[in-house]
Structures are given as structure tokens and as C-alpha cells.
Amino acid sequence: MPHVLVAGKLHPSGIALLEARDDITFDYVHEISEPSYAPLIGAADGLVIRTQPLSAETVQKAGRLRVVSRHGVGYDAVDLPSLNARGIALAVCGDVNSVSVAEQAMMLMLAAAKRAVRGDRAVRTGDWGWRNRLEQGELWQKRLLIVGYGRSGRHVARTAAAFGMEVSAFDPFLQRRDWPAGAVVPVERLVDGLAWADVVSIHAPKGQGPLIGTAELAVMKPSAILVNTARGGVVDEAALIAALEAGRLAAAGLDVFEDEPPAPDNPLFAMDQVVLSPHIAGLTTECAERMAVASVQNVLDFFAGDIDPALVVNGGHVNGS
Numbered sequence: 047m048p049h050v051l052v053a054g055k056l057h058p059s060g061i062a063l064l065e066a067r068d069d070i071t072f073d074y075v076h077e078i079s080e081p082s083y084a085p086l087i088g089a090a091d092g093l094v095i096r097t098q099p100l101s102a103e104t105v106q107k108a109g110r111l112r113v114v115s116r117h118g119v120g121y122d123a124v125d126l127p128s129l130n131a132r133g134i135a136l137a138v139c140g141d142v143n144s145v146s147v148a149e150q151a152m153m154l155m156l157a158a159a160k161r162a163v164r165g166d167r168a169v170r171t172g173d174w175g176w177r178n179r180l181e182q183g184e185l186w187q188k189r190l191l192i193v194g195y196g197r198s199g200r201h202v203a204r205t206a207a208a209f210g211m212e213v214s215a216f217d218p219f220l221q222r223r224d225w226p227a228g229a230v231v232p233v234e235r236l237v238d239g240l241a242w243a244d245v246v247s248i249h250a251p252k253g254q255g256p257l258i259g260t261a262e263l264a265v266m267k268p269s270a271i272l273v274n275t276a277r278g279g280v281v282d283e284a285a286l287i288a289a290l291e292a293g294r295l296a297a298a299g300l301d302v303f304e305d306e307p308p309a310p311d312n313p314l315f316a317m318d319q320v321v322l323s324p325h326i327a328g329l330t331t332e333c334a335e336r337m338a339v340a341s342v343q344n345v346l347d348f349f350a351g352d353i354d355p356a357l358v359v360n361g362g363h364v365n366g367s
């Protein structure tokens with residue numbers, strides 16, 4: 047009988063799918079950290095995992111493991127080479143959280159443009175005169191660059207167009223022929239898009255190094271806003287802090303950080319031109335349920351031999367092929 051390890055807190059609807067099965071056993075570890083689930087990995091044929099690391103060392107202990115299912119889509123914390131070496135499939139949730147991410151990106155964009163943190167503080171501290179300093183701005187007719195034109199980037203593009211924004215996107219991995227028809231103009235060079243944009247929203251996965259560092263921030267307008275709902279590390283956090291401190295960038299909206307949770311002395315905490323959220327872009331009540339159900343269903347489908355191949359990242363390993 048296949049045994050599933052659920053590593054990290056899941057919406058009860060996902061757990062209910064496992065409880066309903068008498069042909070599956072499972073362990074459930076609420077804590078999101080590798081040391082908390084690693085001791086149980088040896089018994090698992092399937093693993094459902096949140097954003098915590100899955101290291102090569104833990105994969106080595108996973109003698110029976112056949113499938114890893116990400117609750118969510120980003121898999122930068124998973125050691126893919128060690129899964130590939132053992133023929134272990136990695137599945138992601140696909141399109142279940144992109145609407146939620148896009149809403150969060152729009153919320154951060156609006157909150158940064160309207161200087162929501164400063165406005166809130168002004169009311170609470172009796173600084174009513176702040177309203178006439180006119181730091182707050184509009185999104186209407188502003189230029190938005192989307193970096194990474196995949197599932198979440200495309201939802202942001204559609205929503206931003208409805209706000210009256212002019213939208214371009216940078217995605218070097220999308221062929222021109224795959225570029226969806228519509229008003230979104232492809233940008234060939236990231237720096238050209240950054241120099242053009244009033245707002246930049248990041249929707250690309252975390253790779254080897256930061257996509258946006260000192261040099262990229264330097265070409266952005268001093269009035270520009272940066273929004274990151276993708277991953278900490280896609281934007282060089284120290285470079286971002288330096289640009290904000292020096293007034294070379296006007297504002298930022300961040301859902302993700304290089305260290306999560308960020309250290310209490312992170313300079314971003316003292317900046318009220320910055321609006322922050324605790325990696326919740328995909329974690330609305332509705333979306334948490336969709337991700338839990340989808341990630342558990344992916345494991346069940348894998349054992350049944352009928353998982354959607356589009357959801358398996360390292361596709362060649364499905365069903366041991």
C-alpha cells in the first residue's frame with residue numbers, strides 16, 4: 047500500500063482526500079521545515095511538500111520515494127538533480143494559484159503607488175497634512191513591465207490592462223510564436239524594459255543568481271515601483287534596499303524575501319514607501335484549498351498512473367519511463 051508524507055500545513059480538504067482512501071496510508075507533519083519531516087521520509091512513496099527545502103541529503107534517505115508533489119508551483123528549493131538521478135517525478139499544481147498571485151501583485155502595486163503604508167500612518171498619527179504632499183500616484187496610463195510571462199504574469203497583464211496600464215513583458219524562454227495574441231508587447235532586452243517601465247512586476251522563477259541587481263535597478267526610473275511576488279533572490283535584496291534608501295527607486299511591494307521570515311533588523315521594515323506581505327500571494331483561503339486538493343490529487347493520480355504530464359516538471363520520469 048503506497049504511503050504518503052505530507053510535509054507542511056495543508057488545507058483540511060487536501061487531508062480529507064487522503065483520509066477517504068483505504069488503499070493509502072499517510073503521515074502529516076504540520077511544521078514547515080526540512081528537519082521536521084526528513085526523519086519520516088524513508089517510509090514515503092509519495093511526498094506532498096510546501097516551500098521548504100528538499101535537499102539531496104534528504105532524497106538519499108528516501109529509499110521508496112517515487113513522486114514529489116509541490117503544494118504550489120515554485121520548486122527552486124527542491125534538489126531536482128537528485129530526483130532525476132533516482133527517476134523520482136516532481137509534480138506542480140499548474141494554474142491553481144496564478145489568479146491569487148496576480149491579485150496580490152495588483153494589491154502591492156496599488157498599495158505602493160498610493161503609498162498605502164504612509165497614508166495609513168498619516169491618519170493614525172494625526173499627520174493629516176500628508177495628503178497634500180502628493181506622494182501618491184495612479185496606475186492609469188502607467189507603463190507596466192512583467193518579467194516572466196507565464197501563468198501569473200498573464201493574469202497580471204489582463205488585470206493591469208483593465209486598470210488602463212500599458213503592458214509589456216520580458217520572457218526570453220517564450221518563442222514569438224507562443225506569445226499570446228493581445229496588447230502585451232514583448233521586450234527583447236530586460237534593461238530596455240526596465241528603463242521604459244513605471245512599474246515592474248516579477249513573475250519569473252528563481253534561478254542561479256538575481257535577475258534584478260544593482261545594474262538593473264540603476265536603469266529604472268527614480269519614480270518607478272518594483273513588485274515581487276515570485277521569489278526572494280530573484281531581486282537582489284541588498285541592492286533593492288540601497289536603491290530605495292538612495293531614492294533611486296520610489297517604492298516597492300514585496301511578498302517574498304531572501305530569508306523567510308526576514309530578520310527583525312531587515313532595513314525594509316523601517317521603510318514606509320515599501321509595502322510587505324508574508325509570502326501569501328498564493329495563500330488566500332480559496333487558493334489554499336485548491337492547492338491542497340491539487341497537490342494531494344497529483345500524488346493519487348500518479349499512483350493510479352494517470353497524472354497530467356503537463357504537471358510533471360521532470361516529465362521523462364513519469365511511470366518510470
Ligand SMILES: NC(=O)C1=CN([C@@H]2O[C@H](COP(=O)(O)OP(=O)(O)OC[C@H]3O[C@@H](n4cnc5c(N)ncnc54)[C@H](O)[C@@H]3O)[C@@H](O)[C@H]2O)C=CC1
Nearest residue numbers: 120194195196197198199217219249250251275276327328
Ligand atoms: N508568492 C507566492 O505565494 C507564489 C510565488 N510563485 C512564484 O512565481 C513564479 C512564477 O509562477 P507562475 O507564473 O505560475 O510560473 P510559470 O512557469 O507559469 O511562469 C514563469 C515564466 O517565467 C519565465 N522565465 C523563466 N526564467 C526567466 C527569466 N530569467 N527571465 C524572464 N522570464 C523567465 C518562463 O519562461 C515562464 O514563462 C514561480 O516560479 C514561483 O517561484 C508562484 C506562486 C505563488
Ligand SMILES: O=C(O)C(=O)COP(=O)(O)O
Nearest residue numbers: 096097117118119120328
Ligand atoms: O506556489 C508557490 O511557489 C508558492 O510560493 C506557494 O507555495 P506554498 O504555499 O508555500 O507551498
